[in-house]
Amino acid sequence: TYVVTDACIRCKFMDCVEICPVEAFHEGANMLVINPDVCIDCGACVPECPADAIVPDIDREAAPWMEVNKRWSAVWPVISLRGETPAEADAHRGEAGKYEKYFS
């Protein structure tokens, strides 16, 4: 499966949603997550994300976010149509410590 990392928080560009063939993305207030039971491992979303927020689960970076994706995809609604990117998205690109600062 692929995993959305904290790089998505407050960026939420949503290019990933449009390319996903199986509606694996779920939307929270500040980030999207991937449902690991729905993701078919196609990897199409990875190059689409301007924040480089999506990694395969075998990536070292993925480990802390696998539980976040699993847990919140069971709670947040599926997003199948791209919404509006937050106005401040570019300002938060690459910012450190976003989970601690903004996750909700």
Ligand code: F3S
């Ligand atoms: Fe987030 Fe990247 Fe999608 S910033 S909403 S994972 S395109």
